[in-house]
Amino acid sequence: MDQTGFTRKLLQWYDAEHRDLPWRHEPSPYRVWVSEIMAQQTQMDRVVEYYKRWMDRFPDVRSLAEAHEEEVLNLWEGLGYYTRARNLHRAAVLIEEHFKGEFPPDFADIRSLPGVGDYTAGAVASIAFGRNEPAVDANVLRVFARLLDMDLPVRDRAGRNMVEDAVRRLIPDDRPGDFNQAVMEFGALICRKNPRCEACPVREFCRACEMGTVPLRPVLPASKEVIRIDMATGFLVHQGRVLIQKRKPGDVWPGLWEFPGGCIEPGETPEQALRREYLEEVELAVEPVEKITVVRYSYTRYRVTMDCFLCRYDGEPAEPIFHEAVKGGFVKPAELSDYALPSGHRKLVDRMLADMRFAHLFKS
DNA sequence: CATACGTGGTA
DNA sequence: TTACCAAGTAT
Structure with missing residues (x-):
């Protein structure tokens, strides 16, 4: 794949088309972190109102660390996966105690916080601190399954590794956070489950589009019983x-x-x-x-x-x-x-x- | 590696 | 109405 060409075209599209989301205005580490936790398994549009309410009440790490868990859960009501809220609270206390209230800038320290996995650590490190780290979420997996026309299940370990390697080759040193967000935004707006290939800015790089296999990608696991x-x-x-x-x-x-x-x-x-x-x-x-x-x-x-x-x-x-x-x-x-x-x-x-x-x- | 963990939007 | 699933993590 033409690395610079793809990256340039994608970033160009992102600069012109990205959504105006509240945490993109003053992207402090705390704000990026909270937005990423809220966004886990949740659509961005649904996150926005919760995020605004949260920032009104807990504008920084300290105010969150000093809160009662009852109030934290009450603000989270309706978002689901309540462990996220509890972990956010626990992590805030931990940042106050072990990092002197300063959000840690290194990937390993971010990754060590409760509720932060590989994806979120990469997202915060790249978006908030400009670190060259991949952030592979469901959007990125879907996008690259199509770009690379992957015929293996993309959510399995082998599939993830293939995608992560591809991201590492493409991610630019000067804008790693924007690149990660661009792939996700692209997945959310264009390369969706039902893709809008007619509006795709990087169609020329898409192997599935070339092969006519877009509807077959990504290869998904069998669904579970309800x-x-x-x-x-x-x-x-x-x-x-x-x-x-x-x-x-x-x-x-x-x-x-x-x-x-x-x-x-x-x-x-x-x-x-x-x-x-x-x-x-x-x-x-x-x-x-x-x-x-x-x-x-x-x-x-x-x-x-x-x-x-x-x-x-x-x-x-x-x-x-x-x-x-x-x-x-x-x-x-x-x-x-x-x-x-x-x-x-x-x-x-x-x-x-x-x-x-x-x-x-x-x-x- | 599989499973549990919430919810609402969408086709 | 049903099935799928979205900026995943912990165990």
Whole structure:
């Protein structure tokens, strides 16, 4: 491949066409780092609003290091992969302690931070510090699978190595960060899953285009099985407050809050499952009095259908005893925005807020 | 090397 | 409606 020709044309395209993203304005190491963590497995357009809110609240390493994890998770709510937020917080504390609050400029030190892998370390080192390091993400793999017409699975080790080698040969010493971003931007805007080859600025370098194999590239792994789950959850209201609990470390959504509930076992009705789950999780006898809504949501490889009920105590009110949570308690419905909820439970709250049947519950 | 980890957009 | 998957990392 004509190295200088390709690199020059790609950078030319990037200079003219790149998106105006907030972290590209004052690209301090902290800002680049946060944007890269937020961007992991997340589309850039979705990152922007979270990024702005984050920078308003945590403008630098120190403010993040001094924050409580609860607030960090609350700002992250809805972005998913919450370990990223926890690691960002941990890393900020670590930078304060071990690097005197100064973001480390060397690849190895960046790579050592929790939540930073090969991709992110390369991205931050090249974009924020001008280091000549590759940053190989899904865009780069897809782009080079087509440029090189790779017939091996590009996500496997051998495929990654081939792409990384190609990037190392092409990345220019004077603009490594822009080159890495250019390949990714190109992958996001032009060389997408459904590529816009008619608008491609580097078509002359594309072996797949030449061979007519673009639709076959990249070679992807077999898709994984999707698992369907039926669940029930209950909104237990007592004296104007609702019961929530905080999920345990090691569970899905560790540290996030939810309403008690769980999977509907074979042969159970949603109502039966809900009574059982309340007994098992918080030792409370409850009665579902009204179906609120059915929420559908998905996480990782699960597709969940969740029947949601308004509940009251079945008999005398009692104190919950939490078996499946680190803690919990009754809170005012209006204060639910202060807690980070998984998307399914947040959808439930949002629908209740919009439903006149339950308006009286949200008056404070 | 395989799997878990979230979510919403898109075709 | 379903399947795919996006600026990946940790275990």
